[in-house]
């Protein structure tokens with residue numbers, strides 16, 4: 332069990348959640364002098380910067396964009412007198428990739444992992460009815476002992492630089508909202524739900540974790556506010572008659588009200604939206620509420636102009652409108668858990684999410700997938716650092732499942748992305764990760780990982796752990812691109828024939844396939860990077876998918892163009908988007924819309 336609650340910050344009759352978003356003081360600490368120089372009491376010569384946001388794209392200096400090392404944030408926070416007697420926390424949506432938190436000069440917590448929330452209990456260090464000094468030291472260096480993996484080099488001028496083992500920019504900072512929260516001394520710590528369908532009715536099993544022993548009441552209301560069921564006790568089952576199920580692209584949310592009571596007094600109260608649905612794998616089908624579903628959608632990134640990987644509520648709204656327009660029903664949170672608000676929106680809009688832990692870059696090379704496409708074998712999991720990496724990986728997995736477990740939109744866990752999975756050493760590592768996910772998730776959702784290109788029939792030693800086999804494949808781009816596409820098609824068919832011959836009897840989905848495309852490029856006949864080529868590539872790939880009945884999902888890489896490190900393979904970022912980074916359609920979006928709107932519903 333984590334030592335901080337993962338419940339989303341909410342104000343209720345017993346709680347307060349105050350946003351600290353806005354301009355914060357900010358200062359780089361290239362000499363790593365901050366601790367010794369007393370920055371924990373306040374920054375000596377700060378700039379000011381928005382939170383939530385990555386810091387890299389605000390400035391004009393390349394040294395700042397490429398900065399790797401320590402950097403500090405500072406914010407004054409007023410703690411009202413009426414909070415005295417409650418427990419007071421500072422809750423970070425994330426701090427990328429690690430943080431130490433100080434209040435009034437006292438260290439209150441630290442956290443490793445850049446894409447999940449954590450809280451600092453500041454009850455005993457704050458002054459009430461007064462301003463308090465919050466200072467956060469963040470560090471964005473990469474290594475092979477934390478996820479996502481990479482390394483940090485030192486340039487000839489002594490400056491550090493991140494070298495990711497992954498294909499997205501190492502944006503960092505306080506990239507999600509920060510809240511000041513107050514809860515009663517006895518409060519609701521966690522809520523866990525599970526579902527069973529019984530004809531027209533449903534059973535909602537629940538467990539409520541609190542910090543005390545008073546009575547717990549649970550009331551489930553339908554969307555009209557009518558009580559659908561209620562129960563007393565920290566664990567129980569709510570019998571819901573004529574349950575209105577949560578369906579793909581046809582969401583229905585109930586409101587679960589949880590109260591800790593002492594007679595008529597409400598000690599703590601928290602409300603969470605839930606969707607009654609089941610998800611399971613049966614043979615080669617993915618079943619939602621017992622009915623087969625075919626995943627249509629994307630690999631995405633939390634990525635946009637100016638604020639980088641900062642949570643952008645407007646981009647979130649536009650992305651969902653575009654996904655509805657194009658006929659998608661799902662996306663993978665490649666390659667890290669996204670902001671909570673995105674899952675809340677998917678719950679409301681009826682989108683299916685494959686929730687991915689930031690285990691990317693677990694392959695022994697900088698351009699990992701390029702090495703993989705050459706069949707290069709690496710013993711990534713035989714390093715002496717592997718045990719420490721596994722510890723970080725399992726902790727991030729525990730946080731992700733604790734945070735996202737009650738979202739009806741989350742239908743599967745992606746536990747690694749393009750790891751090295753062809754060596755014997757990978758097998759025990761994968762077993763630990765997959766077993767942990769099964770143990771932590773009361774709903775026992777399907778588990779998967781994205782197979783990199785050298786993980787094919789006969790070489791991959793780890794797809795045995797997957798409930799859904801997810802393939803990242805680029806036949807026609809990284810392999811046999813251009814006029815050789817006819818041979819790429821044959822290679823894709825050959826691989827799928829190979830999987831078919833293995834009688835894996837699991838659903839296969841493509842979690843990546845795509846072609847870099849400049850929205851400015853038209854060419855007849857086509858050439859790679861032209862809009863015409865992206866269309867030809869997707870048509871070839873889809874035609875092959877349609878001839879294998881165990882293919883149960885297609886998630887194009889990528890929803891939108893996104894920022895990567897600079898290099899000879901990237902034109903100011905990855906251009907495989909169906910939409911531009913500014914969320915405007917490339918020509919192929921209209922073809923994809925036609926395909927997805929014409930695909931049969933049942934598979």
Ligand SMILES: CCCN1C[C@@H](O)[C@H](O)[C@@H](C(=O)O)C1
Nearest residue numbers: 498700749783784803905907
């Ligand atoms: C084996 C494919 C790996 N895949 C990872 C993803 O993060 C990259 O952006 C993508 C690409 O190269 O476009 C390749």
